[in-house]
Amino acid sequence: MARLRMLLSEPWWSNGLEFLAEGFPGPCGVLLCVGLLSWELKKGPVESSALHVALERGLRGTVQLLLQSGAAAGGTQYRSRHMYGSSEETPLCCAARGGDPELVALLLEHRAEVNGFQSSQVSAGGSPSQRTPLFCAVDLGRRAAVEATGHVAWEQLEDSLRGALHFLATNGPKLATVRASGPALLPPAQDWDEASGSSCGKMTLVLDLDETLAHCSLDPSAFGYDFSVRFVESKATGYMFVRPFARLFLEVAAQLFEVVTFTASSQGYADQVLDRLDPDGKCISKRLYRQHCTEVAGAFLKDMRRLGRPLERVILVDNSPVSLGLCLDNGIAVSSWTGPPLGGSFPSADRELLELLLVLQQCLASQASVTDFLAQRYGLRELVEFLQHHPELLGIAGGARR
Known part of the structure; x- marks a missing residue:
């Protein structure tokens, strides 16, 4: 620890990332400091x-x-x-x-x-x-x-973001009628209190995979990829890039949350990636796949109501706002990561997962429920409702009736 404190006092450590670790308890803070320190030593001065x-x-x-x-x-x-x-x-x-x-x-x-x-x-x-x-x-x-x-x-x-908002705005009435059905996707929480009907332990953090934690390229000339995967049906090879700080993020998150991955990709592909991101299975408690999604108007949405956890204690992180359509008050829409610049020829400066840790720490420290905290911070539901009444902003013909 003494060596760590000395290194953190060096003048080149001046981008404020050390403040990130201050908000996390004991082992999490040390883990963050060490991980961030090793990253900065590789990357150069800031x-x-x-x-x-x-x-x-x-x-x-x-x-x-x-x-x-x-x-x-x-x-x-x-x-x-x-x-x-x-x-x-x-x-x-x-x-x-x-x-x-x-x-x-x-x-x-x-x-x-x-x-x-x-x-x-x-x-x-x-x-x-x-x-x-x-x-x-x-x-x-x-x-x-x-x-x-x-x-x-x-x-x-960006076109992808405009398309996602277009989908949510035009399909709002249909999404409002979707009802959760089927058995709970997660096993009962170990700390479930039957008397109060709630969990007294960790909140549940649900993480998307593609473009959130990693990126898959089908280009055989991809440079500097982290590992490859095989697509059984097409017999193609995918070249995987792991988002900066993804493994560190999972290690820290696992100490604070019940971590669940939820991808709209196939199970065969996703398991190959997750086995590399979490080889010992110590960070991710449950994996959910395309078959667990709810299909609406041709899109795969992730319904947090089906988890079997109180919604006020569930956070869904995804790069696609469409995935959040059935639980706008539980969602954090992160930026899409499509790999390092120029196909891996240059290192990525992406720090989205570090910034996400800050938001999660603030959510944990808040006295409000997850839904209240995220609604106040992001207002995704208000944004979608606003677009329903102002369709011209996205080039949508017609609009919601008042």
């Missing part, structure tokens, strides 16, 4: 302004003091720099990603550039992927941040 660190930690008073002292609201934070390129983020994108409307409003008062962009990966020979603060907020479901910036740039949404 630069971060004082304003960005204050925004990451949600220190409103410090942010206000820095802005009054001349900190640039439109400055750029280089979250990672290495020989392959860099990842950068403006203060407003940082605040929008955090979902704090007061910090967003404070930056706007100091003339932060609303159309300034965050580049998730600027790699050698590649053009930056530009994401405005509004796009950043909508992509991560930050309802409060979207409201603070006044409007949403719907035309900037």
Whole structure:
């Protein structure tokens, strides 16, 4: 531990990731520190302004003091720099990603550039992927941040996200009529209290697989993949890339939650991947597959009502909002990860799973139920209902009747 503390005090450890471990108890915090430390040692130095660190930690008073002292609201934070390129983020994108409307409003008062962009990966020979603060907020479901910036740039949404929101908006009435049926998908919780009819132990964390924890490429020229899988029916080979911090995420999550994976993929494929992500079966307590999904209008949805767990203690994490359609108040929509840049030729700067750990820690610490906490933070149900009454935003013909 003494060596760990000394290493964490080194000046290059300046991106605020050490703050992540502070919110987790004992072994989880140590596990996070060691995992993050080994990652940073491989990846190289990180630069971060004082304003960005204050925004990451949600220190409103410090942010206000820095802005009054001349900190640039439109400055750029280089979250990672290495020989392959860099990842950068403006203060407003940082605040929008955090979902704090007061910090967003404070930056706007100091003339932060609303159309300034965050580049998730600027790699050698590649053009930056530009994401405005509004796009950043909508992509991560930050309802409060979207409201603070006044409007949403719907035309900037990726096709996949627009398609998912289109599905939820147009099929809202049909989804409302779907009833949960069949036996519970999970065995009875070991800490179930018959008297109160509830579980007094861990909450249940349900995780999607593809594009959330890993990515599968069918390109035989894929470079730097982690392992391969075989598709029995097509006899094809899949080349798997594991999302940055996925294994560390599973180790930490397993100490805090009952972890369940739920994929719309086939069992034969999914088991090959999960056997590599969790080879000893110590992190994932139950695996659910396509046959456990609920099919609606040709899409596979994941119905948390069928788990056999109280909904107020269940969190579903998925990169596709469609999967959340039957449980909008239980869902966290994370960004899709489609592998490292240029087919594995360059390392990925993705840190979505680390940011997800922060959200989960805040949920655990909250006095509110899971559904209340997520509804307040993301407002996915309100977003879908809003789109049902404003179909023109997504190019939908007609709309919900008032």
